[in-house]
Amino acid sequence: MRNKSSNNYFSFEVLAKDERTGARRGRLMTPHGAVETPVFMPVGTQATVKSLAPEQVESAGASIILANTYHLFLRPGHDIVREAGGLHGFMRWDGPILTDSGGYQVFSLSDTRKISERGVAFRSHIDGSEQILTPEKSIEVQHSLGADIIMAFDECAAYTQGREYIEESLSRTSRWLERCVAEHERSGDPAKQALFGIMQGGMHPDLRAKSAAEITQYDLPGYSIGGLSVGEPKETMYMVLDSCAGLLPDGKPRYLMGVGSPDDLFEGIQRGIDMFDCVIPTREARHGKAMTSAGGINIKNAAYERDFAPLDAECDCYTCRNFSRAYLRHLHKAGETLAGTLLSIHNIRFLTSTMERIRAAIEADAFAELKSEFFAKYYGRAV
């Protein structure tokens, strides 16, 4: 199962390709087990998938989870996580873990950031303390966190930035990648942690191509696509994505960062994406929103007051096997955190089971049929 084009400890194999689209079915091997792709990764920002015990995350069908370097760097501090045996030991998730680089959060969460060639100086959103993240520091922190897959430090330029800034930014991100690769080779263990590069370039297909050419100079075990789903219209994102996958090596996993709505998953997979992460299932859950095979519902709706059916009769999750919409509505209205827990379990399971169906459809050359069926049932519209 090991991929010679990668390294000796990680591998990615494309097991099947859909005949009529770019969709592909693969398997990513990591030191903590296999990940069947396409895959959806729930987000455990602060070393916890919000409101869920790890056994609940696992029972919801998650095979790999994501944690955020920015948050864990600031609290509790990566040294503490390292002493606890890394994220696997700290949060007791025994499967594969992926950490981002902190780049995205430095730009979206911190105050008074100052970007330079060296890195990004910023003030912590927690206590206002002065901090700095550089490519080397991000890699060092991610070494301490110990995830199976780590990300290069990048700048996710704002959607509103002009072309000139985007170009400058992606060039810097490429130079930062060189430093990340060097730091990982110098102080890391590529046998234990796979470093992915990140493609930027905003909504400009030519800049995407430039970024891809720069990051694929390094024979990395995987590549991410950043800077999408940042406020642009969906059609724009899909247009950019049309060209992205083809710019990346066929034999390496492609990870579309921060994307997770059902339509975006289908559209991304159709365009050759293998990995996705998003806070949608847990964030929506806390707001009483559930994804079901018949579309999204809001459990606060009065229509569910006496609805004793499960959230989704087609779902096999703990929540749907046990609890009614009426009970979930009661919990949510009563302000009980169990509402968010049970809806999170369901929403994660909805996405992982959708991915299971997608993987089976790709193997059967039936991705397009599944997509049509899903869109009709979930969105009540054609693809």
Next chain:
Amino acid sequence: MRNKSSNNYFSFEVLAKDERTGARRGRLMTPHGAVETPVFMPVGTQATVKSLAPEQVESAGASIILANTYHLFLRPGHDIVREAGGLHGFMRWDGPILTDSGGYQVFSLSDTRKISERGVAFRSHIDGSEQILTPEKSIEVQHSLGADIIMAFDECAAYTQGREYIEESLSRTSRWLERCVAEHERSGDPAKQALFGIMQGGMHPDLRAKSAAEITQYDLPGYSIGGLSVGEPKETMYMVLDSCAGLLPDGKPRYLMGVGSPDDLFEGIQRGIDMFDCVIPTREARHGKAMTSAGGINIKNAAYERDFAPLDAECDCYTCRNFSRAYLRHLHKAGETLAGTLLSIHNIRFLTSTMERIRAAIEADAFAELKSEFFAKYYGRAV
């Protein structure tokens, strides 16, 4: 196992008595299974033991849980719970359930209450709506909720009330018991739900005796002791308790309402109490407080920042088998609800496992030794 002195469907059997104290080891049979006594019952106020899925409550060793009639009457409404198959179906707890009568909360939570012989008029603490609970209404609501054990509607007079008011109040509570018994016989099913009477009388031993004489006129399947742990010094509570158990029939379970700190459990059991409930394990958990075999700890303490040991090395709960104090501290400081969930699991298990040890000690005539050992380790003092 059925007790002729009760009815044909509930029974209580005293299996062993400690030779040197009033402590006793019993078994209460209910339509949803056996309850080994002495027992601690976690509280699921709004049809959920806060932040825990029922499978987590069960794995923490709880055999019976309590739910609050006042809260469920107001939200979601007892009719909805009834249509869901009662509390067992609604919240998916398959073991025994006990509901209180709503009396205590009417006095502690509602606004502008007005008490009369008929019942209590009050304004909902949720939406200010005008409501009324009477003995008949409380029983009707509890019939809808469908708990195995239901409580008579009582007034829990404030600790600060004078003797004259306490006497008037307990007489009214006794008259209300008559109406509860009549309503339960008229519209209930004593085969499915056992009605317990409640002793009141404040801190006055003679009024406790008067109350006991009045409520034991009815051959009820169990008796509760209310109006304690309401602000009085612990020594006062123990003094009152000295006489209470002896005033109640030996062959019926005795339930001390709202009590659950470890010292109070030992002191109550020593005085012949069989059942306890309290929000302590879950409420303390939300504030970062854990009960351990070496005493109480506050997980927020900086001493635990790098403490990679479990909360309690002697504990077999999910939390202690998996997570470190450092991780729990991080979760709590980061505001993650999983902190409260994991500490709740531990605190409930701490009390249920303490009860297991107490039951074994009573069987071995070693209750006093266990109490001494526990107090020395937990409180660092003699009994």
